[in-house]
Amino acid sequence: QVDPEMTLLTYLRRKLGLTGTKLGCAEGGCGACTVMLSRYQTDTNQLQHHAVNACLAPLCSLHLVAVTTVEGIGSVARKLHPVQERIALSHGSQCGFCTPGIVMSMYALLRNNPTPTMGDSQCFFLSGNLCRCTGYRPILEGYRTFTVVSGGRQNGCCLTNGSAAERTCPQGATPLFNAAEFKPFDPTQEVIFPPELMAL
Ligand code: FES
Ligand code: FES
DSSP: OOOTTOBHHHIIIIISOOTTSOOSSSSSSSOTTEEEEEEEETTTTEEEEEEEETTTOBGGGOTTEEEEOGGGTOOSSSOOOHHHHHHHHTTOOSSOSSHHHHHHHHHHHHHHOSSOOSSHHHHGGGTTOOOSSSOSHHHHHHHHTTOEETTEEOOOSTTTSSOGGGOOOTTOOOOSOOGGGSOOOOGGGSOOOOHHHHHO
């Protein structure tokens, strides 16, 4: 008996009380409401993950779809997910209103590709998320810690790459974080797709 006009965002916030997913513009423009939708593709036997604006997604469109919200991947009370931790340590969040949406866009990208690069096509994942106070550089610095170059993880500028002896900045800047202290990102430890949605 679902109201055909009910959106996923309304359902999450009003019915389930999951207010981590934010209501910004309500018209698909800001990305504050981003969640991850996962669907099992029976023809290819593969899972597909998509970052989606919950304010535009009719609840009725989600048959056989698993919904992951920011509450589902980590919290301060339990344990932050590496995506949340690294955005925070990179100073990628100020007022925080956009942050759950940015976290979920980054998370969906990593679920599809755990070893992304900093290439333009990869950074396209953030094109649907607006941030009005932090700016995008610190957010991308957090993302950079998940990216790879030439087979190894890339952790940022001259302050975070190379050995300890090599880490100096010609401009006199100090490092934002010590990448060695990050929680590791292990894609095998992520929430699994509900098996009952595969069997249907
Ligand atoms: Fe702005 Fe959904 S609330 S895109
Ligand atoms: Fe304020 Fe992004 S941190 S809008």
